[in-house]
């Protein structure tokens with residue numbers, strides 16, 4: 224049995240990758256230094272693989288994003304980037320003014336660059352798989368290049384498509400049309416063939432082709448395309464191993480019939496793949512690469528159980544390899560440097576480096592190695608002991624009744640009560656929560672966290688910021704104010720710091736795109752709230768003004784979706800635990816006189832399963848978790864915020880969340896969002912469709928913003944409409960925020976007058 228690992232984080236032990244890129248962008252290092260640094264990282268990873276696994280992957284270390292690299296491999300460079308001038312164009316495509324669009328990679332928190340196919344033509348442009356293979360070879364490593372497969376490449380790209388009749392005549396969109404997909408495949412496959420042929424010629428014996436798109440809902444005609452691709456590529460005569468992950472393959476029979484030598488399966492994201500292998504058998508002539516070490520969650524594996532799975536599988540095939548379930552880059556590099564984790568947690572964690580070792584131990588234990596077998600047993604013993612349980616939390620969860628998920632009175636009645644109390648004008652104006660996180664704010668936070676200033680100094684500083692932002696909002700004339708979120712680094716990490724059962728790491732960085740990193744919190748035990756989390760700042764802000772200040776919480780689904788989570792209780796239960804902690808906060812805020820509470824759910828959509836058939840189950844508990852957390856008094860106005868507008872498919876579920884007001888983004892696709900409301904009959908909730916795009920530094924004009932309102936008024940009753948930017952302002956500068964909000968408020972006032980005068 225072989226151990227096959229892939230997808231090690233490229234960040235490096237000390238975030239070297241991030242430093243290299245940013246130093247280069249700032250002009251602190253030369254291009255040659257950048258390449259030299261990357262080569263060091265490349266060798267670091269090769270050695271790690273070599274130590275623990277039987278195959279060393281190459282072509283994994285991208286300078287920015289692997290989909291961008293694949294686009295360059297096949298020559299898909301949009302015209303606006305002009306002639307390709309090496310690194311300059313590369314980073315222009317990645318992060319320049321008119322960079323490629325960036326979006327989430329499957330249901331992960333990694334963001335990839337969406338290739339744009341303008342012409343139905345491809346050519347071998349940058350043969351990175353070959354270059355990388357040769358680099359390693361020269362250094363004495365025989366490797367298997369990892370390449371994003373042709374099907375996944377096309378499925379995750381956008382292509383220019385002629386529209387029927389309307390203007391613009393061409394639009395760049397996902398390739399859903401069968402004919403277009405087929406035409407593009409026919410053009411693309413020869414390029415892939417060329418790559419494989421060049422590798423074969425260079426002495427490479429095996430390539431690992433990643434086709435995660437095969438776990439998405441895949442229609443029969445799409446499978447026909449997949450078959451065509453691999454029957455063509457198999458002619459090259461190089462060994463091909465296909466990798467699928469994040470879910471089970473959409474058609475087991477067709478996947479296992481592909482003319483390739485090895486097939487990888489994700490055996491942890493759900494049970495389907497394993498069941499299929501056991502029930503339907505596995506072809507004799509292929510290698511089965513069993514992805515049983517979880518690449519997405521940071522837990523140490525129960526090795527005895529994994530070993531049993533391997534033994535079961537070995538009865539079905541003579542050619543078995545052990546592997547990780549999906550790329551390891553969803554995890555931090557190593558647990559080793561963590562020192563301040565809750566007692567007992569560290570030995571239960573396993574990040575990328577530790578996962579590699581688990582693969583090695585499994586492989587050697589499988590071969591009967593005594594030391595390894597001992598380790599397998601010791602691990603399982605350790606994991607047997609229950610951990611992180613909180614009896615009170617469990618009691619609350621068991622005691623939950625249907626009415627806990629329902630507000631006391633229906634929206635219509637709540638609305639009356641709230642309008643009576645709040646007395647807001649038509650088109651109330653507000654913001655989404657955060658105000659500029661200036662260098663000063665960040666400096667003070669770091670100073671506090673590293674002990675350079677005391678807690679009371681820090682709190683004083685935050686108070687000053689709150690005073691400033693309240694005065695600012697009053698002056699601008701906003702109707703519903705916020706406290707500015709100056710005390711928060713990140714909307715999830717902030718709550719993770721405050722909640723029991725959730726750990727945060729010091730070094731557990733993961734790349735979310737480019738050089739951008741974040742540290743996902745780790746939900747390791749039952750979640751509870753030892754004391755109020757936001758009360759101090761919110762009530763202080765409210766004490767400074769007569770206008771309502773919104774309480775500001777991050778919702779249960781978002782906290783869950785942006786954290787690692789334990790696997791011994793269902794996700795639903797974790798979400799309810801977080802929801803209960805938030806509910807306690809909601810009632811403390813109410814007790815302190817707060818009349819409006821916003822519970823942000825920007826990651827609500829992100830947890831949506833990849834396959835349609837699994838949607839209902841997800842929304843059942845996700846909607847309920849939000850409702851549980853927001854079961855406020857009828858008089859309290861509950862807001863939520865989501866910052867994306869692909870609403871059409873999920874609007875029914877959103878409505879079920881039973882909030883009073885929602886604010887959403889619409890800046891990039893106003894038409895789309897408005898059409899969602901056209902189709903939804905009976906929408907009666909208040910809604911703030913973002914009137915300007917906070918992602919851009921441009922100051923929005925009154926006219927632009929008014930246009931958004933006018934469009935909204937065509938489909939929604941005016942009494943439902945709020946006026947707000949499309950997301951928090953923390954990434955903007957005060958010089959931008961001030962004029963933008965002034966324009967926004969003036970626009971709202973003007974529109975109010977026009978409407979009242981019956982214009």
Ligand code: GLN
Nearest residue numbers: 655656657823825866951
């Ligand atoms: N309240 C948060 C803010 O304003 C919401 C952020 C988000 O939607 N991601 O920053």
Ligand code: ZN
Nearest residue numbers: 865866950951
């Ligand atoms: Zn947002």
